[in-house]
Amino acid sequence: MSSAATESPVLEVPWGEVWGQPEAVRMLQAAASDDAASSHAWLITGPPGSGRSTLAYAFAAALIAEPGDEAAMRQVLAHTHPDLSALRTEQVVIRIEEARQLVERAYYAPSTGRHRVIVVEDADRMAERTSNVLLKALEEPPERTVWILCAPSDADLLPTIRSRVRTVRLREPEVDDVARLIALRTGADAEVAEQAARHAQRHIGMARRLATDADARARRDETLRSVLTVRGIGDAVEVAARIVQVATDDAKALTAERDAAERADLLRTVGVAEGAAVPPAVRSQLNALADEQKRRATRSLRDGIDRALTDLQSLFRDVVMLQYGRADGLINAELAGELSAVADRWSPQRTIAVLDQLALTRRNLERNVAPLLAIESLLITVASGRTP
Missing domain, CATH: 1.10.8 (Helicase, Ruva Protein; domain 3)
Incomplete structure (x- = not known):
């Protein structure tokens, strides 16, 4: 049994939701209780899903609230405390205007808490120009302001940023x-x-x-099985279109309800009754909201396609494992028969070529290549073993 399974649970506020990271919790608990030993800027790194943001807000609560002030701690955890500023982008990148606004707030003195805390959940989504906006605030930190950045790894940030933060690395759970x-x-x-x-x-x-979500499980299974049936260019084009459509439908389902609620809230706030004509003075606000929602939809679609690529990566990782005689530890054990057939039919070099093309597909998507073209190119490699 692993250490995460046997460790004593941390139940007190604000650490109760942090799971499987006892070393990181101990480090940050000590830092929050000793201002002299604490750093003005932190970077929490770990793989997606490891709890970076959960730990960041727990640390923020411990920094802001007086020891034992659970009400203030819960306010921070709910993201409603006046001394907390947080940025979690729902777009492809963090915009430079958002970074500038955050830096401005960093120079305000704490209103009620011990510190003002700035949390940037997606620090890896900052372009170099945007990162440089934060750099000055990190070089000349305001008194009693603490920055907490979150990213998958420290390599995702500029060296000039990395040199000015104290890093906490989270482990991957079993x-x-x-x-x-x-x-x-x-x-x-x-x-x-x-x-x-x-x-x-x-x-x-x-x-x-x-x-x-049984539908999510079914969509994942269908995607993997359909990729295993690709034999030629026609199959590649058809399956690529299906993958992109599934990701598009999934993104719409995740955002449609929220979009409608945000629009209704805005109209209610400005005093426009449901079904009434929208005054010209309000239309610009609605247009700005629509633009924001479109950017969020783009991010949601990219995330959906990235999840599909992660699933495909696991599929061909399993094939390589089988080709080298490792049948234990398969991620997609339910497809063991189909994967064994592919492992027998392909050479290890062909499987590695597909994995390389998967990595290239990710890079192409980051450069704004059309998702359908990128997935088609990947699946042509699956069909032929050769890069198009």
Whole structure:
């Protein structure tokens, strides 16, 4: 049994939601209790789903609230405390205007708390120009202001940023530990929770979704099985279109309800009754909201395609494992028969060529290549073993 499964749970506010990271919790608890030993800027790194943001807000609560002030701590955890500023982009990148606004707030003195805390959840989504906006605030930190940046790894940030932060690296939990957590939090039966944790590759948020959404599990299974049927260019084009359509539909489902609620809230705030004509003075606000929602939809679509690529990566990772005689530890154990057939039919070099093309597809998408073209190119490699 792994250490995460045997460790004593941390239950006190604000650390109660932090799971499986006892070393990081101990470090940040000590820093929050000793201002002299604490740093003015922190970077929390770890794989997606490891709990970077959860830990960041727990640390923020401990920094802002006086010891034992659970009401203030819960305010921070709810993102409503006046001394907390947070940035979580729902767009492809963090805009430079958002970074400038955050830096301005960093120079305000705390209003009620011990510190003012700035949390940037997606620091890896800052372009170099945007990162340089933060750099000055990190070089000349305001008194009693603490920055907490979150990113998958420190390599995702500029060296000039990395040199000015103290890094906390989170560990990746084991599949069995994630499965137990998901079963506990969602009520899913043990078999579904284990499959979800394995398919999500230990990403806690994705494992929760797979465990509680049968449609999401079915879509994932359909995507992987359809890729295994690709034999030629016609198949590649058809399956690529299906993958992009599934990601598009998923993104719309995730954002449509929220978009409608935001529009209704805005109209209610400015005093426009439901169904009434929108005054010209309000239209600019609605247009600005629509633009923001479009950017969020683009991010949601990119995230959906990235999840599909992660699933495909796990598929061909399993094929390589089988080609080298490792049948244990398959991520997609339910497809063992189909994967064994591919492993027998292909050479290891062909499988590695597909994995290389997967990595190239990710880079192309980051450069704004059209998703459909990028996926088609990937699946042509799957069909032929050769890069188009």
